[in-house]
Amino acid sequence: MNTLVIAGGTDGIGKALAQAYLGRGATVVVIGRNPERGRHFLDTARAAGAGERAFFVTADLSLLTETSRAAEEIRAAFPTVDALVFCARHYRSRRTETSEGYEENFALFYLSRHLLGEALAEPLSRAEHPVIVNVAGPGAGLELVQWDDLQLSRHYHGGAALGQGGKLNDLLGVSYAEQHGPAGIRYVLIHPGVTATGFSGEYDAGTLSHIRSMQHHAKPVEAALPPIIAAIDEPPAEALSAYVEGRRIPVDTQGFDPAAARRLRDLTDRLLAGSRPS
Template sequence: MLTIYHLNNKIAVITGGTSGIGKATVEKLVTFGTTVVLLARDIQKAESVKREILKTFPNGKVDIFAGDLKDLGSIKSAAEEIKFRYPQIDILINNAGGVFSKFEKTMDGFEVGFQVNHLAHFLLTQILLDNLLKSNDARVVNLSSEAHRIGKFRVGNLNAEKKFSTWMQYGAIKLMNILFTKALANKYGEKGLQSFAVHPGVVKSGFGANNGGFLKYFNKMPFLITPEQGAETSVYLATQSKEKLSNGGYYKRCQISYSSLESQDLVAQDQLWEISMKLIKSYL
């Protein structure tokens, strides 16, 4: 049985909270008395989720801000609004993500998977960092995947322009999620920030539905777990006392696990941080 620390009056910001794992995470955190700040591309869908939650938990607190991970300008605007509205933030869950079957660039000029899964969340985290550091129990949860084990960190091809492969790029990005997690812990752990990477499991969450071919039918596979099961580890990391958790750790099934050797490379962690900071510089 999980031990839940007191979440009343805590502020949690989450991306991708309108469906799948993210929605299940939002629903659970609301029951613990957390004010959930939902950063969503589809405001109507977010409002529908909010109404659904409040029917069951009338005293629940859900605040919605418009932000599209494919548009760094909108992420900057939303993050600045959140930063102003909530001077102290306790939990940031970078939950949204996806896999993309073909090479495509966003309006910002980045490969869509690289931006949606890593760079937009990196920007969001940087803008909210000061507010997180005002909390005496700040934590960042980054959704990664066991797919990180097939990923390679190639400084010259982060944007996949030289060579693109659906699964190799997805694996590389999930590796970046862990490199980013560990870099956060190394750089800000002494200031009280904890960061964690999560493998949620293979979840029936709409993953891959934006594509054709095999990916379109991925969610019909019989071995998939439910979004509620997939959300368990994120909720665990948001609700356990920090003394029970390992800063910078990679978690699955609510337990610390071993990530790949490449994810533990301190040079790669610093390189990704420095490159990402350069890429988002104009948005800070």
């Protein structure tokens, strides 16, 4: 492993992964929104003697413009990227739109992963064993997708937004593997299981008490790393694969329906082209 890019690598699973790979001699590029956390990542790396291999790119990945700018910076500085890991997420109990007019969870959890994967496909394709690891929640059914209202403008619930986001990432994996699998890029969807992390988000009182309980009782971050590290170090032979807490799950099921993946891809292309579907 030479160069690893982690979107959402300043806290939780992404941060632990960044530190693990710095310790193993890799070059690690972390994308995050919070410059203080970025400085802390760089300071910690310097203190551990890995300062010259640690890089931080400040970007709010809920904004398309910032996501594209971050990808450009990375492309300019790193001609080859061996692994791209998606860990950024931010829960919202109340529906929030970004300054670009997208529902925030949809923009951060789904659109940024779509954009970064596409923008970094070229540097990835130069690696010997390139892999994208999408840490989300694979395996649920397609009924979680509100096809006529992907940004949940009518019936928003934070949990529903997160659940749908996980499903959209499954379908993103299907499309990406179809398109970039022939170039050798492997796409691995990973559900880490409930893990005690920062749980970035803004929560109503009821949800917050549930989060506090999970932070107390869930497994430690280090326990979530082995399946992710295995996928990075030895990407599976198949273009697309999915794991739930280290257990491989089939990707030829209804939840990974190629027709649904194409439908999402079309909707996404139209959305990004500026012609919002009704």
